[in-house]
Amino acid sequence: MNLYRSIPIIFFVTLVLNFPVLALSEGHDKGEDETFQVNEFILDHIADSHEFHILTLASGKHISLPLPVILYSKNSGFHFFMSSHLVHGQSYKGFELHTEGEFKGKITEENENGEILVPLDISITRNVFSMMLSALIILWLFIYLGRSYSKTGISEPKGIQGFLEPIVLFVRDDIAKVTIGEEKYEKFMPYLLTAFFFIWINNLIGIVPFFPFGSNVTGNIAVTMVLALFTFFITQINANKNYWKHIVAMPGVPFWLAPIMVPLEIIGLFSKPFALMIRLFANITAGHIIILTIISLIFIFKSIYIAPASIAFDLFLDMIELLVAVLQAYVFTLLSALFIGLAVKEESH
Numbered sequence: 001m002n003l004y005r006s007i008p009i010i011f012f013v014t015l016v017l018n019f020p021v022l023a024l025s026e027g028h029d030k031g032e033d034e035t036f037q038v039n040e041f042i043l044d045h046i047a048d049s050h051e052f053h054i055l056t057l058a059s060g061k062h063i064s065l066p067l068p069v070i071l072y073s074k075n076s077g078f079h080f081f082m083s084s085h086l087v088h089g090q091s092y093k094g095f096e097l098h099t100e101g102e103f104k105g106k107i108t109e110e111n112e113n114g115e116i117l118v119p120l121d122i123s124i125t126r127n128v129f130s131m132m133l134s135a136l137i138i139l140w141l142f143i144y145l146g147r148s149y150s151k152t153g154i155s156e157p158k159g160i161q162g163f164l165e166p167i168v169l170f171v172r173d174d175i176a177k178v179t180i181g182e183e184k185y186e187k188f189m190p191y192l193l194t195a196f197f198f199i200w201i202n203n204l205i206g207i208v209p210f211f212p213f214g215s216n217v218t219g220n221i222a223v224t225m226v227l228a229l230f231t232f233f234i235t236q237i238n239a240n241k242n243y244w245k246h247i248v249a250m251p252g253v254p255f256w257l258a259p260i261m262v263p264l265e266i267i268g269l270f271s272k273p274f275a276l277m278i279r280l281f282a283n284i285t286a287g288h289i290i291i292l293t294i295i296s297l298i299f300i301f302k303s304i305y306i307a308p309a310s311i312a313f314d315l316f317l318d319m320i321e322l323l324v325a326v327l328q329a330y331v332f333t334l335l336s337a338l339f340i341g342l343a344v345k346e347e348s349h
Contacts, residue, residue: 036299042292046216046285047105049126050083050097054211065211067129071095072120073109083123095119127223130215134201138194171196175334179341188340191234195227196333203284203325207318218328219285221277228273231336236269239343272339276332283328287321 052065066084073079076094085092086107089099094109107123108116124132141164148161176185176192202217217223247265250258294314298307 036296038293038296038300041296042289045292046219046288048216048220049105050086050107050123052126052129052211052214067124067126069095069107069123070121071107072122074117074119075109075111079119126215127217127220129212130202130205130217131223133212134198134205134217137201138197141197167196168193171333175330175337179334179337180344181341184344187238188234188337191230192333192337195230195336196329199227199280199332200326200329203328204322206284206288207321207325216285216288218280219288221281224277224281227280227332228277231276231339232270232273234336235272235339235343238340240346242346243343272335276335280328280332283324287317287324291317291321 050067050069052067054063054065056062064084064087066082066087069079069081069083069086071079079093079095081092083097086095086097089096095107096109097107098104103116103118106118107121108118111117141160144160145164145168148159171193172185172189176189180188199218202215205213206216206219208214247269248262250261250265253261291314294310294317297310
């Protein structure tokens with residue numbers, strides 16, 4: 001009965017969460033001759049940015065929160081300023097933020113010969129800000145958990161401790177111990193827990209479409225690539241002789257197959273992290289694109305009668321995304337533990 005009572009509350013909360021998206025979409029549909037560009041709307045939302053878009057007013061004015069821009073130019077060295085100086089195609093200190101064309105989303109400058117150069121951009125973008133936020137949340141959660149155990153010892157968990165403990169035990173008992181082994185799993189628990197909570201929290205941050213959330217961190221292939229590389233290097237550094245023997249000199253395989261099998265095994269070393277990278281990136285990005293596409297139907301048909309069906313289906317997709325958020329964190333952590341377990345497994349006799 002409590003579940004049925006909670007459905008209207010969930011529906012209302014979802015409407016509130018999606019209101020910024022609807023309001024922002026409205027800004028794209030101003031003007032009699034301007035048509036709503038679905039692809040631009042979706043790509044702008046899933047791409048990284050130098051600012052947080054808060055709201056678009058009925059007048060078409062955008063309210064945004066600028067973020068710090070940090071650039072290194074070969075001509076003039078380091079520059080630090082806020083991204084508000086580059087809005088509406090304005091130029092600041094010789095730099096310009098492109099909103100279309102070949103350099104869309106990039107900050108460029110011109111040299112003395114009129115050539116367009118792209119300086120080293122180490123700015124705190126929306127994704128960087130969200131990663132910092134998620135790191136602070138993780139630190140706060142686990143410092144709080146550690147202090148709770150130091151004060152109360154091993155007792156019945158309560159509050160945040162009661163929420164985190166089953167998740168930590170699940171990662172330890174059902175992922176690390178099973179795939180790596182009870183003798184060696186403890187060494188890799190810090191990485192596995194960090195990867196799980198980092199991906200999960202950033203997936204949740206991407207679902208909520210207003211400041212300080214709404215960033216598509218795990219839908220950025222550069223982020224998933226770095227996470228996959230962490231798993232790759234941890235696996236190779238901790239690999240034992242048995243692991244490398246099965247790659248370069250496979251026991252029981254005829255010698256004449258070695259020229260074929262060895263290259264395949266080496267390719268397999270790199271295909272595993274590649275699969276980790278693509279799986280996380282593709283699933284999170286696809287979910288965001290589908291939700292934004294459903295919202296866009298209201299503005300494509302320009303009819304209020306489409307809104308109830310669009311919002312109802314979007315509500316269903318948001319519930320699915322909550323499941324996908326934790327599922328993708330689980331899959332990445334499980335596969336990482338599996339790859340590490342295969343590398344540290346001792347030869348059985």
